[in-house]
Amino acid sequence: MKAAQIVAPQTIELVEAPRPDPQEAGPDHVLVRVELGTLCGSDLPFFQREFPSYPLPPGLSLHECVGTVVASTSPRFREGDRVLAFPLKQWGLGEYFLASAHATAPLPEFEPLEVILLAQPLGTIIWAFRKLGNLLHAHTVVLGQGPMGLLLDHFLSNLGAKTVIGLDLLDYRLEIAREKMRATHTVNVTREDPVEAVRELTGGEMADLVVEAVGHNLETLNTCIDLVRPGGTILAFGVPDEEIYPLRFKELFYRNLTLVCSVTPEAAKDYPLAMDMIMQGRIEVRPLLTHRLPWTQAQRAFEMFLHKQDGVLKVVLDFAAG
Secondary structure (H helix, E strand, O other): OEEEEEEEOOEEEEEEOOOOOHHHHOOOEEEEEEEEEEOOHHHHHHHHOOOOOOOOOOOOOEOEEEEEEEEEOOOOOOOOOEEEEEEHHHEOOEOEEEEEEEEEEEOOOOOOHHHHHOHHHHHHHHHHHOOOOOOOOOEEEEEOOOHHHHHHHHHHHHOOOOEEEEEEOOHHHHHHHHHOOOOOEEEEOOOOOHHHHHHHHOOOOOEEEEEEOOOOOOOHHHHHHHHEEEEEEEEEOOOOOOOOOOOOHHHHHHOOOEEEEOOOOOHHHHHHHHHHHHHOOOOOOHHHEEEEEEHHHHHHHHHHHHHOOOOOOEEEEEOOOO
16 A cells, blocks of 8 residues: 655655554454545654654554545444544554554544544544533633634633633634634734733633643643633643653642643544534534645645644645545
8 A cells, every 4th residue: 555654854755555454453443444634733743853763654644534444353343334533553644544443433424524524633622621620601711723722712612611712823823713713812922921811801810721732842831820720720632742841830739720631532422422513513613624635745734734834724635636
C-alpha cells in the first residue's frame, strides 16, 4: 500500500509500505481502508519537531479518520462496514490502517462524510465534559481558538454557560468564534491583557472554568491559574509535549483549584453521541471545514496547518483523490 512518511523535519514523502494484517494484531481489531481524514494539532509535533532518527514509521501521523472495514477479527465489525476509527499509534496516514474495535464506531448514513468525521474530535470533548459538573450560569474561558477551542465554545454555550470567552492570537479565529461558534466574547491576547479582560468581562469574579485548548506549550497551564477564580476548575485539554511542566502547584493547592485532565474518549459512548449531535443540528461543525486536499498532498496540508495559512482551521485529506 501507499503511505505518507515523515523522512526529515517538516518533510513528507509517499512510500510503499506493508499492508497491516489484523490477524497479527490479534482479536478485536479491524483493518480500515481510509476514505477521509482531518489533521489535528496533536499530529503536528511529529511533523514539526526534530527526532533523533528518521524516517518515522509510515502513516504517522493521522488519527481523525473514517473509512470501510476490509478485514476484522472483532465480532462487532465485518467487511464492508463504514466506521469512524482511531488508528493504532496514530498511523492513519496511508491507504489502510489498523484500529482496535474498542476505538471504532459504526458510521450512520449521513452526508457529507467530512461533517460526520468531526464526531471524532467532538467525541473527545464529550468525554472531557463527562468529568465536569453543572455549568449553568458559569463564567468560562477557552484558551486557544483552533478547531478544538472553537468546538469547546459551542459545547459550553449548549451547556448553559453564562459567558464563553475565547482567547487567541489570531483575529480570523476569534471572528469565527463570535460569529459561528457561539463565543459570547473574544480577546486577542496580543493586544489585550487576558487577565484584565477576563476580570472585566466577569465583573471581577474571574472564570469558574478555564479550558486549556492550546497544548504543546509550557506556559498556558499557568495562564489558566491566572484566569480562574478561587475554587474554580482548569480543564487540561491540549496535548502536552514535555514529561514535566513547571506548574505553579502551591498556588493551585492554596486556592483550592481543581485540575482535570482529559484525553482519548470512550468510543462506544462518545462517538455515537457526537454523531447524533451533529446529525440533529445540535452543534454546528461546518465552519471548521476550511480546506480539502488529496491525501497525496500531505506535505502541503501539514505546511498549511502548521503555519496557519489562508484562514485554515481543518484540512480534510481525501483518500479517493490523488
